[in-house]
Amino acid sequence: MIVRIRLGRGRALRHTRGANRGLALAAAALLVPAALMAYVLGVWRLASDLGMAGEFAWSGLFSHWQVWIAVAVTAHAASSILNRYGHGGALRLPRLFSWLPRSPKPGPPPSSQPPSSYDRPRPKAR
Secondary structure, eight states, rough: OOOOOOOOOOOOOOOOOTHHHHHHHHHHHHHHHHHHHHHHHHHHHHHHTSSSOOOOOSSSSSHHHHHHHHOOOOOOOOHHHHHHTTOOOOOOOOGGGGGGGOOOOOOOOOOSSSOTTTTTTOOOOO
16 A cells, blocks of 8 residues: 655745854854853863862863863854854854865956056056
């Protein structure tokens, strides 16, 4: 026996720029407390290493304070980027990440001929 379920047509998909701004704002709002928690755990582990706090709860990879601070900084940066995008800005990375490869900006193709004397500005006559 074959059962077929007929569904009505839903809303059409929108392929517009900035359609996920609400989702970006929600993710940014959730990343802020996560970053704060990671900062607190990193400081707790550092204080535990210095003997100023009690024993740390975890062992293994997450028992190092450097890992917690790196996770916190990454979550904080991601929250800032998503928040900027959610409020109508462009989705841009900070200058700190300028070493990452980027796609080339659209523009006119480079000319294959050398510049002529007509391309240079003329000096003003006195």
